[in-house]
Amino acid sequence: MKTLKDVYEHHAEMPFISPKYEQELLKKPIAKRQMERTGEGYLPGHIILLWRIQFGTYTTHHPHHKYFYTTYGIDAQKELEQLIEDGLVRIDTAFESVKLLPVMTLKELLQDKEVKGLSKMKRADLEAALQATYTEASLARIFDERSYSLTEAGQELLDKHPEIIAKHPQKKY
Structure with a gap:
């Protein structure tokens, strides 16, 4: 039986593997392209997170979608915090x-x-x-629920990568 290390040995980097989805990711691995960083150093999962935030419906009480873990190989909460730290996303005021x-x-x-x-x-x-x-x-x-917004730098990064958005299943938000 293959291990996670065996399955992902040819990926550019090891995806985040949530224990909740470990068995699923052994059977249906994350695509190699999802673990290739952009020129700015971000993974496609980061770009999809920015894309979701720009709709104005992503909040501090919003559960992260399963596809961040099973399709994009990122820990969505940790990466959201990194995007905030990098100045690409901000938490809105009350x-x-x-x-x-x-x-x-x-x-x-x-x-x-x-x-x-x-x-x-x-x-x-x-x-x-x-x-x-x-x-x-x-x-x-x-009330403590807050929305997120893209900063100008976050919107610019999102605008640079329409090819990543185009590969993501589209749905109206």
Whole structure:
């Protein structure tokens, strides 16, 4: 029976192997191309992570998709932290992340501050009223889920590698 070392001996580097997927990766190995770094030193999995973040739906409470482990061979959480450290991704503020909250929650937060006219307000109005009523610190204490955003450098790196995105199964987010 082949070992992981045998299966991946001809790859440019050893992929991250989560114990949860070890048996699966022995039977269906990660493609060699997924372990080849770009000129900037990133793996295709990093580029796919950037691609997912740019949709604005990736959050601090978002579970990482299985394909990061089984198709791209990266530890998604560790690599996300590295992308943040490298200045390619940033964690949004509470005000920037308010888009994650349902409208009813925004209304409840404003009701707590006795803001009037909530029934006529659209989402943009509610968000503006929230900014006028709360400070960043006070809002940050109320909810802890944050969205991620690409920095300019992260967007530039993503834009340089459309060939990696083109090979990834496409779905609308």
